[in-house]
Amino acid sequence: MAVKISKKITGYSVIKPEDKAKDTAAPAPAPVAEAPAAGERGNIIQMHEQIERPDVLIGSTYKIKSPLFEHALYVTINDIVLNPGTEHELRRPFEIFINSKNMDHFQWVVAITRIMSAVFRKGGDVTFLVEELKAVFDPRGGYFKAGGVYMPSIVAEIGAVVEDHLKMIGLIRDPELDEHQKALIAEKRRAYEAQSKKNTDLSPAPGANESVAVTGEGATFPPSATMCHKCSTKAVVIMDGCATCLNCGYSKCG
Known part of the structure; x- marks a missing residue:
């Protein structure tokens, strides 16, 4: 009997009569059930820039009163809740707004909020923003806010506000004193x-x-x-x- 070989031969073995006898006597193995795919175990949503903004977001507003500004700054950070109602529920910052009667610094205020909001929506680790903002120094000198904490600039205090918010939602954890x-x-x-x-x-x-x-x-x-x-x-x-x-x-x- 001729057998047509359509694939490249990579190896061979000789089937002996005793091997045929074993194959005939051995029962066919039961089919093994395939493990469920990752999507079937649960579609866990992580933060990324393709997520559309919901109609309603959870927000917190913080007041900054600096001696460098005549009027107070009001920083609002809105959060999105991912995987709500599941064990993987996660609250992540989605956007930030800064409002004030002081219009002298309107341009950089708008710029910083747009850039930070874009970083929030990009996903990944956004906690690096805190250290970057807190490292900004004002050439005119800093000031002490309530509690005796030194702030080198108004941008640094915005970074402190972002840090407090990220601590509140659990993205940053302070090492507690024993x-x-x-x-x-x-x-x-x-x-x-x-x-x-x-x-x-x-x-x-x-x-x-x-x-x-x-x-x-x-x-x-x-x-x-x-x-x-x-x-x-x-x-x-x-x-x-x-x-x-x-x-x-x-x-x-x-």
Whole structure:
């Protein structure tokens, strides 16, 4: 019997009579069910620029009051919810708007909001925007906002607002202080307050009660405190001859 070979021969083997007997006796294997495709397990939607804007978005508005501007800035960030109602539900920033009565900087305000909104809709990791914005310095000098946190420019404070929003929706997670660090900071605060009170009792003078100063956002730091280079907060005091931050616990002495 002639057999036509239409494909290239890449190898061969000789079938022996005992192999034929084994094939006849062995039952045919049961068909193996194919694993479901990824799309059948669930179509998980990730953020990308092809996603159309829904009619309604969830938004948050933040107020920025800077001494560099006569009027306040209002920053609105709208979020889109992906895969709603599933275990893969994700909230991602979709667009940003900045509104103010001050029209002196209208051009760069519009430019920065359009660029940031385009980055948001592009998808991927958008948290890099925070560091880029916070690294912008004003040649006229920065300022301290409520809480004693130093802002090198109004753009840097917009970056701080974006950072707070990304933390709120879970895209950025702050490394929390452990119990030992919290206890150490609380101990240093009590020690400094006791030292300040003792000095005030020994030599009372106008403005000597430094432990009464409040810098905002629930934190109480002396008015003579200097800025911490780690957390950018005016909370560094001299304790036992060493500069110590009463906000984050940083100390030059270790």
